[in-house]
Amino acid sequence: MKKQQERPTVITDAARSQGDQLRSREIRYVSMMALRAACLITGAVLISVRPPLLPLWLILCAAGMVILPWMAVLIANDRPAKTKAERAASRHQVDQRMIEPERAEQPPRVIDADD
Template identity: 70%
Template sequence: MKKQTVLITDAARSQDEQYRSRQIRYVTMMGARAACVILGAILVSVHPPLLGLWLIFCAAGMVFLPWAAVLIANDRPARSKEERAAAAAERDYEQAVLAQHAAEPEPVEYLTIDGEHWVSEHDRKT
């Protein structure tokens, strides 16, 4: 009997797993595009009823599937509810810190450099 593994962490999937799943989605969608090309060629040679409508569907698949495949393949997985809550809490904390520092301006000391040569007290006596 096969043992079931138990997930004991709520960590996100590894980058390699995410990349592999995006690759599979991309190849699947591009395979569907190739199927649209082949189906369009078969339909043209067979001349079924409503040929124009079928060719429009095939052309739409050939045009829109590559665009959608690239968008989906480059998209990262959605963040979980806990990740969104943690990000919002971090953003709120950063805004509170920035607001606190903006409310209490620190005095700024500027360095003024004079064009004339400075002579120290020690140089004047000698």
């Protein structure tokens, strides 16, 4: 069986660095928390102004204050989806493990202090 040549990684196909991914998740988290704070402030202003349909506006503000933190945490902890190349590479590794027989592992060598 011929071994396939590995293709070089093109920089445009490379995944974003961990630092870049973390920074973008932090920005999304902070912006969603700022939107939550805006909902709180808007709710306080609405109570003092007493516009028409006040209960509806307050319900929307309260929903934003409850749902946004939950969504922010989920989004902040999520990593980007795998690219086609990453999925193909992981499939290839699984296929190789299935094709290659398991090598018999030797038991670890134990050295006693008495010897």
